[in-house]
Amino acid sequence: MSVEFGDFRALDGVTATFPPGRVHALVGQNGAGKTTLARVLAGLVEPLSGTVQVGEDLLSGGSVGEARRHGVELVHQHFALPADFTVAQCFELFNDGPQLLGAFSRTRLRRRAETLLAGAGTDVDPDAVIGRLPIETVQAVEIARALASNPRVLILDEPTAVLPPPAMHRLFERLRGLAAEGMCVIVVLHKMQEVFGVADTATALRAGRLIIEPTPIGDLDPASLSRAIIGGASIEAVPSAHEPASSAPVELRAAGLSARSSAHDASAVDVSLEIRQGEIVGIAGVEGNGQRSLVEAIVGVTAARSGSIWLGEADVSEASVRERRGRGLRVIPFERNVEGVSLSSSLWENHVAMRRGRGGWIIWPKTLRRQCKEALDRWKVSYRSEEQQAGSLSGGNVQKTILAREVTDDLRVLIAAHPTRGLDIAAARDVRAALVGAAAADAAVLVVSADLEEMFEVCHRVLVMLAGRVVAAFERPFDVERVGAAMVGGDEG
Structure with a gap:
């Protein structure tokens, strides 16, 4: 699979297979192509060449609707739920399944949301406004929204970026549970401790190319995976900040x-x-x-x-x-x-x-x-x-x-x-x-x-x-x- 944006090649001949029933970590430096790959799988980006296959189904690519109909859901790094909507309204906004028939009813909308939230194991008031919820709760609603369609493939783009440690551990438990139920879970991650804390396999991209195909996490270690991500160079430790003088102003x-x-x-x-x-x-x-x-x-x-x-x-x-x-x-x-x-x-x-304009008015x-x-x-x-x-x-x-x-x-x-x-x-x-x-x-x-x-x-x-x-x-x-x-x-x- 290859993707180009103008004269920039974001993905270059990437071929990878992600089996169901596992949590797959997708790693690489910024600009390596991780988010682009996730967006191609979810139908948001049409590849220049190559195909996406879900089970036995071959997708034409570049269609979110087609990807969702075949069971692919993406939870974006930057949440997609409208801040002024209630939780129940968001579920209906993203509903590609059967619509509520008859006269509009807030009660029916709320009940449907309650059912979907309960099925996803999320305890949130369906009438809560998205913009007033804590970040962790918004993410839980995003995941519940994605799970509402019973996906075969769940992709999460950097889901830990906004979470404190306890919430991150709860998220990882949830992802492992979904994988145990047979779902294919693909997670874009940066930190080695997170990769080795949740993933069954790791896949590394560098400059749009596949460097490590989906590999069992037991066959890798943080040092070798880091070297693959950055191209063999070593990452020096950050020097310790010296204690300031007690007399410092x-x-x-x-x-x-x-x-x-x-x-x-x-x-x-x-x-x-x-x-x-x-x-x-x-x-x-x-x-x-x-x-x-x-x-x-x-x-x-x-x-x-x-x-x-x-x-x-x-x-x-x-x-x-x-x-x-x-x-x-x-x-x-x-x-x-x-x-x-x-x-x-x-x-x-x-x-x-x-x-501050120290050069006067002339630019x-x-x-x-x-x-x-x-x-x-x-x-x-x-x-x-x-x-x-x-x-x-x-x-x-x-x-x-x-x-x-x-x-x-x-x-x-x-x-x-x-x-x-x-x-x-x-x-x-x-x-x-x-x-x-x-x-x-x-x-x-x-x-x-x-x-x-x-x-x-x-x-x-x-x-x-x-x-x-x-x-x-x-x-x-x-x-x-x-x-x-x-x-x-x-x-x-």
């Missing part, structure tokens, strides 16, 4: 800060924290517990309801986003493709979008393109031209494009929200090294992540948010059980 301080995000997130309530020069502090918590409200208030996207925010010696509680950036505040946002870049704009336009595109190229090359971004649209890059390269813009010589405070979400091993390592490097250059770094392993690797301290409040604080050496318990209200550090 505080670069970021929030005192009694309360704020409400415009997104579906708990309000931040009476949050106080201090981060010194050279210090990396993590904010852990199940998503939706006030992390976004806190970050948006510090950045200046939303106004604080009460409390104060200080950058160095300056009270910036009433300052604009531009003024805060002028004092060295930089951000890796929660949604890189929405808040971090304009996907339809060129790389050089994205790179200069947040400049010199040639100079700006050169500066963009120098920054992208320094960060080892894989791109063809500064005129290239940001949307044509892989997730890891988009993230490094944001870092190339945000991590500058005048950086004093860096806020990184889910900085490695959805990134492959090598790209994640580069981003974590950038966080440590920023701290080594005396910046104060605040990391928001549901990935405890990531925070334990780079952070000096970890704070836990629950229902909008900081409920626990931990220092090295971290105890994953205690931090995980605090995230769900079972430990206050």
Whole structure:
């Protein structure tokens, strides 16, 4: 099977067989072709050549309806359920089976949803609005929606990217149960511990080519699989962040800060924290517990309801986003493709979008393109031209494009929200090294992540948010059980 997008070959002669009754991990770096393969199987992308066969049925390709009729369902990395719909409405929206006959009835719609949710083992109110549900619950509804058609093949594209450890373990148990019932489960994953924690086989892609065909997990080990993914190069460990001096000045301080995000997130309530020069502090918590409200208030996207925010010696509680950036505040946002870049704009336009205009009113595109190229090359971004649209890059390269813009010589405070979400091993390592490097250059770094392993690797301290409040604080050496318990209200550090 081969797929091309313009002059880019996303899949190159890939042939693989995924037997039923197993959990198959699909791995590879960003841009390796994993999501493209998943979308071809689900009928979203028509291959340039090759076919898709489900059991004895040969699919023509490029038709979601045909793929679903033959039992293929895809749970997307970025959830597809409309945020303003109820759970019951979403089930009917994606219903390709028998429609409800007769006059429209909310009661009948609700009952059908209850039946489907119960059959999928999901305890959710059918009248709940999708946008108001926790991330883990939305994912459970997505899976229940996919299972409603009794699929033969269930594909999940990076399903662990938004889940805390307990939810991830519950998901893995669920997938193993579905495989035990005879379903073919294909899961796109990045982390070796997840691959070896759930999969029966692993398949590796690199640059659109099949490097390892579906192979029993017992015949592989993390080191050899990692080498296959990255092409034989070794991944160096991220250097440890040195402990900041106790006398180092505080670069970021929030005192009694309360704020409400415009997104579906708990309000931040009476949050106080201090981060010194050279210090990396993590904010852990199940998503939706006030992390976004806190970050948006510090950045200046939303106004604080009460409390104060200080950058160095300056009270910036009433300052604009531009003024805060002028004092060295930089951000890796929660949604890189929405808040971090304009996907339809060129790389050089994205790179200069947040400049403070030190060159006056005159814009010199040639100079700006050169500066963009120098920054992208320094960060080892894989791109063809500064005129290239940001949307044509892989997730890891988009993230490094944001870092190339945000991590500058005048950086004093860096806020990184889910900085490695959805990134492959090598790209994640580069981003974590950038966080440590920023701290080594005396910046104060605040990391928001549901990935405890990531925070334990780079952070000096970890704070836990629950229902909008900081409920626990931990220092090295971290105890994953205690931090995980605090995230769900079972430990206050």
